[in-house]
Amino acid sequence: MKNINIICVDDQSEVLDSVIRDLRSLEDFFRIEGTESSEDCLSLIDEIDSRGEQVGLVISDHVMPGTSGVELLKTIFNDSRFSNTKKILLTGQANHADTIKAINEAGIHSYFEKPWNAEELLNTVKSLLTQYILKTGIDHTEYMPVLDQAVLLEYLRKNA
Amino acid sequence: MQKTNWIKIFFIVLLSALTLFIPFDSFGVHINPIEQRVIALFVLAALSWIFEPFPIWSTSVLVIVLMIFTVSDKAPAMLLLDDGGSKFGNLLSYKALMATFADPTIMLFLGGFFLAAAATKFQLDFNLARVLLRPFGKKPHFVLLGLMLVTAIFSMFMSNTATAAMMLAILAPVLAIFDKEDKGRIAFALAIPIGANIGGIGTPIGTPPNAIVVKALAEMHVPISFAKWMFFAVPCMLVMIVIAWFILLKLFPISKKSMELKIENRFLKTPSAFIVYITFATTVILWMLGDVLGLDSNTIAMIPIAVFSITRVISKDDLNKMSWDVLWLVAGGFALGLGIQKTGLASHLLEAIPFASWPSLMVLVGASFIGVFMSTFMSNTASASLLAPIIAALGVSMGAGIDSLGGVQGLLIAVALSCSLAMSLPISTPPNALAYSTGFVRTKDMAKMGVLVGIVGLLIVFAMMSFLGNIGYFSKSKDVLQVSPVVTEENVKEGIKDLAAPTPLIQIIEVEKKEKTLEIRLEVPLDMPADEVLKIPVNADSKSLDSESITEPKIDAEPEKTEAVPEVAPAKPAPAKAPEAAPASPAPAKAPEAAPAKPAPAKAPEVAPAKPAPAN
Numbered sequence: 055m056k057n058i059n060i061i062c063v064d065d066q067s068e069v070l071d072s073v074i075r076d077l078r079s080l081e082d083f084f085r086i087e088g089t090e091s092s093e094d095c096l097s098l099i100d101e102i103d104s105r106g107e108q109v110g111l112v113i114s115d116h117v118m119p120g121t122s123g124v125e126l127l128k129t130i131f132n133d134s135r136f137s138n139t140k141k142i143l144l145t146g147q148a149n150h151a152d153t154i155k156a157i158n159e160a161g162i163h164s165y166f167e168k169p170w171n172a173e174e175l176l177n178t179v180k181s182l183l184t185q186y187i188l189k190t191g192i193d194h195t196e197y198m199p200v201l202d203q204a205v206l207l208e209y210l211r212k213n214a
Numbered sequence: 215m216q217k218t219n220w221i222k223i224f225f226i227v228l229l230s231a232l233t234l235f236i237p238f239d240s241f242g243v244h245i246n247p248i249e250q251r252v253i254a255l256f257v258l259a260a261l262s263w264i265f266e267p268f269p270i271w272s273t274s275v276l277v278i279v280l281m282i283f284t285v286s287d288k289a290p291a292m293l294l295l296d297d298g299g300s301k302f303g304n305l306l307s308y309k310a311l312m313a314t315f316a317d318p319t320i321m322l323f324l325g326g327f328f329l330a331a332a333a334t335k336f337q338l339d340f341n342l343a344r345v346l347l348r349p350f351g352k353k354p355h356f357v358l359l360g361l362m363l364v365t366a367i368f369s370m371f372m373s374n375t376a377t378a379a380m381m382l383a384i385l386a387p388v389l390a391i392f393d394k395e396d397k398g399r400i401a402f403a404l405a406i407p408i409g410a411n412i413g414g415i416g417t418p419i420g421t422p423p424n425a426i427v428v429k430a431l432a433e434m435h436v437p438i439s440f441a442k443w444m445f446f447a448v449p450c451m452l453v454m455i456v457i458a459w460f461i462l463l464k465l466f467p468i469s470k471k472s473m474e475l476k477i478e479n480r481f482l483k484t485p486s487a488f489i490v491y492i493t494f495a496t497t498v499i500l501w502m503l504g505d506v507l508g509l510d511s512n513t514i515a516m517i518p519i520a521v522f523s524i525t526r527v528i529s530k531d532d533l534n535k536m537s538w539d540v541l542w543l544v545a546g547g548f549a550l551g552l553g554i555q556k557t558g559l560a561s562h563l564l565e566a567i568p569f570a571s572w573p574s575l576m577v578l579v580g581a582s583f584i585g586v587f588m589s590t591f592m593s594n595t596a597s598a599s600l601l602a603p604i605i606a607a608l609g610v611s612m613g614a615g616i617d618s619l620g621g622v623q624g625l626l627i628a629v630a631l632s633c634s635l636a637m638s639l640p641i642s643t644p645p646n647a648l649a650y651s652t653g654f655v656r657t658k659d660m661a662k663m664g665v666l667v668g669i670v671g672l673l674i675v676f677a678m679m680s681f682l683g684n685i686g687y688f689s690k691s692k693d694v695l696q697v698s699p700v701v702t703e704e705n706v707k708e709g710i711k712d713l714a715a716p717t718p719l720i721q722i723i724e725v726e727k728k729e730k731t732l733e734i735r736l737e738v739p740l741d742m743p744a745d746e747v748l749k750i751p752v753n754a755d756s757k758s759l760d761s762e763s764i765t766e767p768k769i770d771a772e773p774e775k776t777e778a779v780p781e782v783a784p785a786k787p788a789p790a791k792a793p794e795a796a797p798a799s800p801a802p803a804k805a806p807e808a809a810p811a812k813p814a815p816a817k818a819p820e821v822a823p824a825k826p827a828p829a830n
Contacts, residue, residue: 193269195644198651203386207648210379212334213535214644 057107058183058192062088063095063114063123064144069168073113073144076172077179083200084110084183092121096129099136109139110186111179116145116152124152127160138190140182142166144175181205222267230258243566248303249559251284256600259550263596270593271539274546278315281549282308285557304557314548318512319418319429320541325515326419327536329497330372332490332518332527337479339368339380344477354398354468357475359459361385361402362409366455369413370420370448371498373537378410378645382652384477389654398468403654404663407645408458411637412671415630416451417501418443418511422540423589423598426547427630430602433555434610436623436688440501440511443627446687450631450678457674458667465663486527493521540595547599551606560607569608574616575676578628581605582675585632586668590642594633605629616683623688624679635671638664 060077064070070088077086085107089095092114099109112130116123127141143156146168156162164178181202187194188209194201233254238245245253255277262273283289286308294302314320333339343364350360361381369377385402392399414421418428418440431438481487500507500514522528554560569577581601588597609622616625636642638661640650646664649655682688726734 195647198647201651203652204383206651207379207383207386210644210648211339211376211383212331214373214375214379214537 246303365409366413370416
């Protein structure tokens with residue numbers, strides 16, 4: 055259990071804490087990690103992968119010192135080890151061009167604008183992780199309490 | 215893999231290995247080394263299915279592979295060091311073990327999978343649900359009944375899990391707007407798994423435990439067709455649903471006055487969609503009319519597979535996404551059954567335990583309760599796989615004693631149905647787990663309801679089996695063996711035992727001494743080829759046989775109104791061994807298995823035309 059990791063990236067530690075707090079209800083099922091820069095995030099996911107664990111979801115801010123969030127997500131998107139990893143961009147400062155790049159080149163699955171609605175974020179995270187679990191063939195029965203019902207039911211209707 | 219899993223695996227392997235050293239001989243049970251290995255594999259399968267150190271289908275694969283390497287004719291020579299004689303045991307055919315993956319019953323299921331996959335892909339499930347639910351109106355308690363019935367009907371042809379998922383998807387938005395204090399929410403959330411679980415009993419393809427039993431019956435030459443199954447199972451299912459509906463309304467009264475299910479889909483009108491509608495309907499109709507048309511249910515299942523493949527209704531991707539794990543799980547169950555029956559283990563164990571003297575009702579009730587109990591905590595399919603081979607042997611050993619309860623067929627079918635009646639915990643079945651995860655149901659509610667439905671269901675099953683037994687629903691045909699008088703009844707009995715071991719379904723019902731011959735009336739399974747009946751080796755002492763008097767051992771035609779009686783020319787007996795009544799003409803390979811209601815000629819080509827078998 056707890057082989058699937060959720061990684062939150064934000065250079066402002068209070069924002070980072072707040073994101074992690076919003077996801078606290080998932081703690082029993084997923085390992086939730088926070089890093090304050092893109093570089094830290096990349097070395098963390100590298101380490102997670104070498105431990106044989108999975109990176110289910112990365113939630114990243116955009117504007118950070120060093121590598122930007124969109125660049126980070128683009129790197130992850132192009133890394134075959136993380137081809138199923140879900141990606142959320144959570145930012146208040148991305149301009150039009152950044153957003154286009156995030157969608158076209160980093161293949162993000164969801165975009166949240168700061169300040170965000172905690173419940174909405176949690177629901178999106180659940181839905182994306184459910185898709186991740188079903189897509190990668192991990193035994194979903196162990197995660198039943200936190201899975202997105204609608205996504206699960208639609209999958210089982212077709213695949214059970 | 216996690217540490218706890220390794221510990222589980224260690225103990226499972228240890229315990230099953232220890233079974234290899236149990237001195238059965240000292241308990242008066244005489245089994246040979248091969249049979250002892252089968253027992254160890256059975257223990258291994260049972261423990262792995264209970265404790266699940268790996269997925270249940272993997273256990274099946276493991277069982278098949280281990281059987282091939284330890285008890286088959288392709289086992290490594292070092293494992294078969296013994297003399298290879300009869301003392302060492304009967305080796306299983308490795309081909310038969312591998313063939314479990316594509317057994318006709320598996321193909322029947324695959325046909326069902328194709329139908330279900332096509333139906334969901336083209337929204338047929340939602341559309342049918344919309345149409346079928348409409349007559350139930352907006353009054354919540356009728357909507358509840360409608361949901362249960364529709365769920366059950368779908369579950370007869372789709373997997374229980376897929377059906378429950380689909381119906382819960384329809385129901386969830388409605389339940390979300392129910393008043394939080396309304397107990398009706400519980401009733402609705404429970405209605406879906408109950409409908410899905412009970413619906414599974416309706417057809418042979420409704421749920422995998424049915425497949426285990428259908429296969430076991432086919433192995434014993436008493437196959438049951440699709441229609442013959444539905445004929446008793448659907449009424450059982452409907453009665454259970456209606457009673458469960460009453461109980462639900464009683465326990466969880468609905469306060470809401472009106473409700474509406476919103477299903478937005480429309481019937482697709484593309485050519486592919488019409489192919490799905492027509493093929494679906496045709497297949498189901500053929501399944502129901504198979505007996506009348508002389509078509510085999512397993513063969514009919516190949517039609518949707520072919521049609522959907524060539525019309526691209528089912529793509530390569532869809533094919534790869536089918537639940538092959540379920541089929542492999544079932545295959546493992548078949549292999550276990552094969553091992554227990556074909557090595558002779560079943561008959562050896564039964565010699566040691568006097569089941570035949572047990573009251574038949576006790577055996578039926580006991581077996582069904584064990585079925586419910588086991589499948590409450592473990593996979594229904596695994597429970598059926600473990601129980602069916604044992605119960606089959608037991609039923610056979612009870613002989614005519616259990617005929618009033620439907621014979622061995624009734625007993626095995628009751629086991630399959632009881633495995634579907636376990637629904638008192640979220641872990642009992644996947645539909646239960648889904649309903650529980652909606653958050654509207656507490657374990658306590660589910661347990662209360664599940665136990666009640668289980669008990670009511672079992673009572674209905676007992677009543678049905680007793681009814682079917684009394685009307686002779688699973689009757690056998692009667693053949694007459696006419697042999698020379700020096701061949702005694704005992705000789706023939708021995709011979710029958712040898713031939714039919716480990717499933718002596720042939721029974722002597724009457725012996726009549728005539729001037730020159732001894733007429734022995736036999737009851738044989740409907741589809742047993744006549745040449746097999748003829749091969750009954752009559753183990754008479756050769757010295758006592760006067761060659762004159764044994765020249766005419768034959769199976770004679772005894773025209774009886776409704777019974778299939780093959781007629782064969784007398785065969786020349788082998789001089790050394792007593793009258794081995796082999797067919798006179800070149801023996802064909804086993805005659806094709808005929809559907810029960812099919813006219814008897816298919817029984818064995820070389821026999822003279824026989825009377826049509828009873829159509830019952």
